[in-house]
Amino acid sequence: xxxxxxxxxxxxxxxxxxxxxxxxxxxxxxxxxxxxxxxxxxxxxxxxxxxxxxxxxxxxxxxxxxxxxxxxxxxxxxxxxxxxxxxxxxxxxxxxxxxxxxxxxxxxxxxxxxxxxxxxxxxxxxxxxxxxxxxxxxxxxxxxxxxxxxxxxxxxxxx
Numbered sequence: 001x002x003x004x005x006x007x008x009x010x011x012x013x014x015x016x017x018x019x020x021x022x023x024x025x026x027x028x029x030x031x032x033x034x035x036x037x038x039x040x041x042x043x044x045x046x047x048x049x050x051x052x053x054x055x056x057x058x059x060x061x062x063x064x065x066x067x068x069x070x071x072x073x074x075x076x077x078x079x080x081x082x083x084x085x086x087x088x089x090x091x092x093x094x095x096x097x098x099x100x101x102x103x104x105x106x107x108x109x110x111x112x113x114x115x116x117x118x119x120x121x122x123x124x125x126x127x128x129x130x131x132x133x134x135x136x137x138x139x140x141x142x143x144x145x146x147x148x149x150x151x152x153x154x155x156x157x158x159x
Contacts, residue, residue, distance in 0.1 A: 033137060034052075034084075034134060034135075034151040034153070035134065035136075035149060035151060036052055036132055036134055037122065037132065037133040037146055037147075037149075038131070038147055038149065039126060039127075039145060039146060040126075040145040042129055042132075042147070044063055047151050048153075048154055049088060049153050049154045050154060051151075052088060052132075052134065052151055053089055056084075056088070058100075058103055058110070058111070069130055069131075070113065070130050070131045071131075071133070072113045072114075072121060072125060072133045073114050074114070074118075074121065075115075076093065076114070080136055084134060115133075121133055122144055123144075125146050135148070
């Protein structure tokens with residue numbers, strides 16, 4: 001006969017197991033709350049976490065083989081930037097800055113342009129067909145000529 005404590009333990013284990021089984025999705029198909037922000041006329045229609053990481057690390061400079069992508073970024077202390085660097089690029093702020101210092105020294109690229117406030121951030125993207133940015137919540141874009149593209153999140157190993 002099961003005692004109350006044993007029954008509770010068994011029910012907890014079964015509940016946890018079935019919750020994981022039925023309510024989880026494969027990580028590569030989940031869409032997080034990260035959105036790429038591009039000019040409304042830009043032909044980009046989908047991006048994965050790997051795509052946007054490669055763009056912000058300067059390893060992907062074009063989406064179509066012809067047009068150069070111009071990534072824009074928030075100021076160093078902005079919470080969106082800190083979250084992006086940690087969760088998407090899997091680096092600390094100092095590692096990210098060192099990464100770009102080495103690339104610049106070796107002539108291998110230019111870091112994303114830093115824009116100080118969010119209104120200017122969106123204006124830069126609106127006024128440049130090839131600019132790309134990111135935001136962590138869906139916003140009302142009003143009459144701005146930009147579009148938000150949900151970034152498809154993947155399981156990426158830390159580099």
